[in-house]
Amino acid sequence: MQNRFLLLSALMGAASVTARDVPANIRNFYDSIKAKGTCSNKLATGFYSKDNGPNTFSYCGDHIADSNVIYIKGTGANFADMDIDCDGEQNGRGDDGRCGNSHDTQSITSFQSQVAGYKKGINDLNAYVHPYVVFGNTGTKSGWKKFDPTAYGIKPLSIMAVVCNNKLIYGVWGDENGDDGPKPMVGEASISMATACFGTSMNGNNGHDENDVLYIAFPGSDAVPGANGANWGAGSWSSFENSIEGLGNRLIARIGGGSGGGGGTPTTSAKPPTPTGGYYCDWPGQCEGAKCQTYDDCGLDLICDATEKVCTMQGCQWPGHCLGAKCASHNDCSDPYECNAKFGYCWTRAA
Known part of the structure; x- marks a missing residue:
C-alpha cells in the first residue's frame, strides 16, 4: 500500500512539472474553432465520442491551408472526450493497476513494428509511459466509418498536441480505432496522456466524458521525432513528454498565422531550443555526430549522412x-x- 501511494504521488508530481499553460496562439485557435461550431471541411464524419451519443464528430481539415493541422471536432462547441487506452507493452513498467479495469486492452499498438525497429530497448509503446493518442479509424465492417490519417500526410509516431483541462500536452500518434466495438469512435488516448491532463483518477474504465478535448495532428515528416528524437526508453511519461517538447513547440508555431487561425502570438516557449554543438536538436541522440538511419533521426538543421550513418550539417547553396x-x-x-x-x-x- 505504501509503494502504491508513493507511485501515485510521483505521478501527480510529474503532472505538475510537465503540464504547461496553453500558449496564446493555441488558446485563440481553440476558442475560434469552438465558436465557429461545425467543421466546414470534413475529411471524414459520422463518428461517435460516446456509445449513446450522436454520430456528429468529424476529422476536420478547416485549417490545413493556413496552419497545416488536422483535428477532431464535434458540432456546436464540442470537440471530443478522452477515453482511456491501455494497449501496448504489458511488461508492468509504470503499471500501478489503474488499467486493470479495462475490458478492451490489446497487447500491441498499431505501430508496434516501428517502435521495435527503433531498437531502444522496448518492443512497443507503453500506455503508462508514452502519452499517445488514438487517431484514425480502420476496419472491414460494411458501412464502417473510416479515416486514414496517412492519406493526409500524417506519419505514424508523429507528434500530436492535446489541449485538455486548460493544459497543453504533447504526445505521439500511437494507435488507431478498430472495428472491434459497436460504433466508430473518436476521442481516446493512453492512460499516461489522461493522467497528464486529468490526474490519477483516470483508469481503464473511467475517462473524461466532457467533449472539450482538442486533439491536433501535424502532417509532414517534420513532425516525426524518429528513433533518436525522443526518449523512447523513458521510465516515466513526464520524461518522455519532456523529450519531445522542443519539437512540439516548433510545430505549434504553425498555428494562428493564417486567416481564421485565431491570431495571437505564440509564447516564448514555442521558440526553438538553444543549439547543442551549434545546431538545433531536441535530444542528445539526434545532435551532430549521433548515429542515424534516416533524416528523421537527426535534429532540425542536420541530415543523416548516407555513408557514415551519422547526423551532420545540412548542405545548402x-x-x-x-x-x-x-x-x-x-x-x-x-x-x-x-x-x-x-x-x-x-x-x-x-x-
Whole structure:
C-alpha cells in the first residue's frame, strides 16, 4: 500500500512539472474553432465520442491551408472526450493497476513494428509511459466509418498536441480505432496522456466524458521525432513528454498565422531550443555526430549522412543560410528554405 501511494504521488508530481499553460496562439485557435461550431471541411464524419451519443464528430481539415493541422471536432462547441487506452507493452513498467479495469486492452499498438525497429530497448509503446493518442479509424465492417490519417500526410509516431483541462500536452500518434466495438469512435488516448491532463483518477474504465478535448495532428515528416528524437526508453511519461517538447513547440508555431487561425502570438516557449554543438536538436541522440538511419533521426538543421550513418550539417547553396540558420527575411535562406519571421530561423514549411 505504501509503494502504491508513493507511485501515485510521483505521478501527480510529474503532472505538475510537465503540464504547461496553453500558449496564446493555441488558446485563440481553440476558442475560434469552438465558436465557429461545425467543421466546414470534413475529411471524414459520422463518428461517435460516446456509445449513446450522436454520430456528429468529424476529422476536420478547416485549417490545413493556413496552419497545416488536422483535428477532431464535434458540432456546436464540442470537440471530443478522452477515453482511456491501455494497449501496448504489458511488461508492468509504470503499471500501478489503474488499467486493470479495462475490458478492451490489446497487447500491441498499431505501430508496434516501428517502435521495435527503433531498437531502444522496448518492443512497443507503453500506455503508462508514452502519452499517445488514438487517431484514425480502420476496419472491414460494411458501412464502417473510416479515416486514414496517412492519406493526409500524417506519419505514424508523429507528434500530436492535446489541449485538455486548460493544459497543453504533447504526445505521439500511437494507435488507431478498430472495428472491434459497436460504433466508430473518436476521442481516446493512453492512460499516461489522461493522467497528464486529468490526474490519477483516470483508469481503464473511467475517462473524461466532457467533449472539450482538442486533439491536433501535424502532417509532414517534420513532425516525426524518429528513433533518436525522443526518449523512447523513458521510465516515466513526464520524461518522455519532456523529450519531445522542443519539437512540439516548433510545430505549434504553425498555428494562428493564417486567416481564421485565431491570431495571437505564440509564447516564448514555442521558440526553438538553444543549439547543442551549434545546431538545433531536441535530444542528445539526434545532435551532430549521433548515429542515424534516416533524416528523421537527426535534429532540425542536420541530415543523416548516407555513408557514415551519422547526423551532420545540412548542405545548402550558401554557408550560413541552411536549415536552422538565423534570418531576417526569405533572402537570408538558401533554397528551398524560407525565413520563419516569428522566430528568425530558416525552415521548411510543410506542403
